[in-house]
Amino acid sequence: MAGTALAPGKVRVKTSAKRGHRSRIALVNAVPVTLFLLVLFVYPIVGVLSLSLKGDSGGFTLHWYTDALSGANLSVLISTLRISAETAVLSLLVGFVLAHAIARMRPVFAALAMLIVVVPHFISALVRTYGWIIMLGEHGLINTLLTSIHAPGAPYSLLYNETGVVIGTTSVMLPYTVLVLQGVMRGVDGRLLAAAAGFGASRSTIFRRIYLPLVAPGIGTAGLLSFILCLGYYITPALMGGDKQTVVAALIDQQVMKQDQWNSAAAFGVILLLLTFAGLGVLGLAKLRRTKAHTRRSGS
Amino acid sequence: MPERTKLLAAALAPESTSLTGKSLSVTGLRKSYSGTTVVDGVDMEIAAGEFVTFLGSSGSGKTTTLMMLAGFTEPDSGTVSVDGRDITKLNPGKRDFGFVFQQYLLFPHMTVTENVAFPLQLRGVPKAEIRRRVGQTLEAAGLARFAGRKPRELSGGQQQRVALCRVLVYRPPIVLMDEPLGALDKKLRDQMQTEIKSIQRELGLTVVYVTHDQEEALVLSDRIAIMRDGRIEQFDTPRGLFERPRTPFVADFLGAANFLNGKVEEPTADGCTRVRLDTGGVLTARAHSCVPGQRVRAAVRPGKLRLVGVEEGCCSGTVETAVYVGSLTRITVRLDGAAPGTPPLRIETAHTPPRPGERVCVTAAREDVSVFDEMDGG
Amino acid sequence: MMELPATRAGHIGRGITATAILLFLAMPIVIILVTSFGADGIGTFPPKEYSARWYEQMAAPGSDWATSIALSSLVATLTTVFSLILGVTAATALARGRLPLHAAVYGLVLAPLLIPQVVIALGLFLFFEPVGMLGSPLAIALGHTVLAAPIAVLIMISTLKGIDERLEDAAAGMGAGRMTIARRITFPLATPGLIAAAVFSFITSFDEFFIAQFMSTPDTRTLPVLVFNALQFDVDPTVTAVSAVLIALAVLALALVALVRKLGGHRNQQQGVLPVEPLT
16 A cells, blocks of 8 residues: 555654754764764875875875785785685684574573673773783693693694684684674574475585575675774784784884885775775675665565 | 543542633645655544544555644645644644654653653643642552553553553643554453543543544544545544445445445435346435436445345345354345356344345345445445 | 474584683683783793782882873773764764765764774874874874774664654653753663763773874873783783783673663663674
């Protein structure tokens, strides 16, 4: 019925004069944050961009980029991408297992588990990293434990290498992946799985053919999100990595703080920015496709 | 003297002076949202102290009309006036109306007392006076022991009583209610209907009420406006709507109706309209401005069709089904000569019903037959 | 409810895996808390003897730690004020008004949470360096507001959206004016959200490292900058005590927010704190 959606079950003041008034109030209220972010967020980033394109003598140049994309710098970039990818995969795996388990826990335990996942997010990343350093060190808890049970090869070196970095970054990204995955898992209708079982599907088939496709959008989002957030991450690689685990963020820090190489730092910043935009673009496209499919469905 | 219900006592508690409602007049009210007309020209006069209900299905424009009376929605055109004063442009708060909504809309951060005191505070009533009036109102409404509670700690019925108290405490002359009992269960709803009705009658309040529940509308209202597609189909007393439906829609909406097409014949000697039905047989209706030869639809309620032995002008047919539903039996009859696809006649009878397959003849008393022009929708 | 029953093996397997992961996640934090009371600093775990000496060293007047805690508190307070102002106004515009360019403003607000912080930090460095404001608590707070304001905006948006606007209409219908509605209806209902926004803005700033690092001078180092230096260069056991304090701060802050929400009768936990919802 045409009127059903329009007839205001919702009591709203819908006068044209008031509508104008409302959008005027909205505009006035939007000014502070917009102005603030334009001046202290957008403008500085534009500054980074222009600096990255400025030669020593002031003219336009791309040589900061060619520098950044060659030799030792390129390998830093590649190791950043590799660490981010590894983190994305690991946090996705761990996050999936956790979210899946939490979804089926009794409410009390689920709440407790969520607490353990989410609370660290609000604790300084430095502090958490420090905890990992104490725990993963040669004489740390993990190695002491593994040595005492005579695990082959113990003690392992879990610190100042890529393993350490990825463990650290994964723990930082985990709250995001768990929350995103939980969101999609909650949306899965348990009756669909039961229905599949009713047709005689085995558990692994149900998981592969029904469950995974249903949660796939969330997996994509969670993975990309942790990849993006990892790209510019600094604390954990700097404290838990070795020389080989220098990441772009650390390089930028060095170039600004120690070498006064602002232009080069700016070029690296822009590269990180572009990679982030690319990731966000993929996320946005996927979301757009889903929304479109949805409107098509509900529109017919 | 009607029984004094708790809420009525609550309404009377603060002051003994009786209050009279004000009259409300609506002309040419129209509203459309992005091209779709929701309310399409509503005119009505509501007398002071009258209980008027907008009845209609969802999308009929009843709530939008109420919201325009309330001032929450501005009409595209038309006027609303109270006691002759044009209030169309006035803000809701300036109209001195009372509102009761389906969702109660109690303020969740205020206690029951604070909720009921709120409208009095807005009116600048002195503190001691507020305390006295709120206390008396809650006491009388049987809500005194919940006075310190927050709305979420109350049941739905209790919340609704608080919502009513919050309106009654400031005595608005006109109260608008939008399906206020929609969220309550049947028993509670019946009880609240009685209370609302007695308060309205006792205080002489003008109440404009919206519901989609026919029974509720019939129980409460002095007059009912049946809404359809943004228009008032008929505005009349419950009896008038039942006995003198002005359109086939109204006839069918309030208790179902059978429709039979036919052609008007010469009037009877005493001025009644005679309709020769397409299926054969003749129905006679009370005087109606019909021209002989005009194509019409005759409407008869299922309970008003009578099964008779063969008799002059009766409509013959075959019983299709007969279902016993307690106090009466529902029968469907396929008339001889009925076009394929037309629904069978629905008849309700308390007498010994015929069996399926039996031949019967059907007729109706002239006061139970309504006649409409065939062009009228329905 | 029809559902696929869990197998016993699956149930136990999931339980054990999840418990192991959760223990692994919680361990670093527990270790810090315990170690901070160990007499021998970062020696063996668990410590053989317990004492409060690292806490005493941290709080000693004139120590670098005490100075930087004071600075961080100042910066975080300023940040909280700034982001509350921005958060309330922006959320009013985004959640309540009919804002032209709604998507653009929303995107702008969300962006600082997704853009690499190192880029933001570099930009702010280049912005404040020429005007000689590096090391100024105000400049650091403005920088932190870039990160904290979006969080405050998200929290306030979900707070305002959680308030039934029809309650305001109901009050208007009884004759309440705009100011009365704001004071008596909207503000009290938004208080839990305001407190949450304040708390999260504060700890966002108090814990922030990268921007502070770029904008610090040798004389003005916020607590995280000092902690980072301590971890990277000299191994000062006092850092465990500092870390424990930061953990306690976070837990207290979350507990406060949870308590306020509970008192406010909200059942909805974790709203708009991580920028996850807008993305999915």
